[in-house]
Amino acid sequence: PAHRERLRRDRFCWIGPEPGLVPELNAWENAALPLMLRGTSRRRAKTTALEWLERLDIGEAARKRPHRLRQSERQRVSIARALAPAPTVLFADEPTAPLHRADRGHVLRTLTSAARSHGITVVLATHDPETAALADRTVNLLDGRPVRTVHLPEIPDAGGRAACSISV
Known part of the structure; x- marks a missing residue:
C-alpha cells in the first residue's frame, strides 16, 4: 500500500470534470499542494504553482479561495494543480467541460504543449470531437x-x- 501511494503521488495526476479544490486553501496553495505533499519547499512549490496559474490565465486570482472563483477559474486551478508536479501520466476526464469555448482552446493548447515539453502522457476521456482531434492518438x-x-x-x-x- 505505501508503494502504491508513493506511485500515485509521484507519477500520476488527475483532472476531473468538476474541480475538487480544498476550500480552506487559496488558488496558488491548491495548485502547489501536490508539490508540497512530495516534500518540495513551500517557496519552490509556490513559484511553480504561480507559473502554471499564469500559463492558464488565472494568475490574478492566485490569492482567492475557491468560493470566490468562477467555475471556469476553479477548473483552471485544478488543471494547474495537475500540471505543477510534472506527472508521468495525467488522467483527464472531460477536463474542459465547465469551460467556455474560448477558454477550452487555450487550456487544451496549454495542456498539449505541457505534455510535449515535460514528457507527460495524457490520457484524456472526451465526447468532444474537437478536443479529441488534438490528440496524437x-x-x-x-x-x-x-x-x-x-x-x-x-x-x-x-x-x-x-x-x-x-x-x-
Missing part, C-alpha cells in the same frame, strides 16, 4: 471496449428508412 470506446464502427439501433426516419451504423 485516439481510441474510440463503446461500453469500455475499442471499436471502429458504432452500431446504433434502427430508428426509422420520416421516409420509413432505417439508419443502422456509423463508421469512425
Whole structure:
C-alpha cells in the first residue's frame, strides 16, 4: 500500500470534470499542494504553482479561495494543480467541460504543449470531437471496449428508412 501511494503521488495526476479544490486553501496553495505533499519547499512549490496559474490565465486570482472563483477559474486551478508536479501520466476526464469555448482552446493548447515539453502522457476521456482531434492518438470506446464502427439501433426516419451504423 505505501508503494502504491508513493506511485500515485509521484507519477500520476488527475483532472476531473468538476474541480475538487480544498476550500480552506487559496488558488496558488491548491495548485502547489501536490508539490508540497512530495516534500518540495513551500517557496519552490509556490513559484511553480504561480507559473502554471499564469500559463492558464488565472494568475490574478492566485490569492482567492475557491468560493470566490468562477467555475471556469476553479477548473483552471485544478488543471494547474495537475500540471505543477510534472506527472508521468495525467488522467483527464472531460477536463474542459465547465469551460467556455474560448477558454477550452487555450487550456487544451496549454495542456498539449505541457505534455510535449515535460514528457507527460495524457490520457484524456472526451465526447468532444474537437478536443479529441488534438490528440496524437485516439481510441474510440463503446461500453469500455475499442471499436471502429458504432452500431446504433434502427430508428426509422420520416421516409420509413432505417439508419443502422456509423463508421469512425
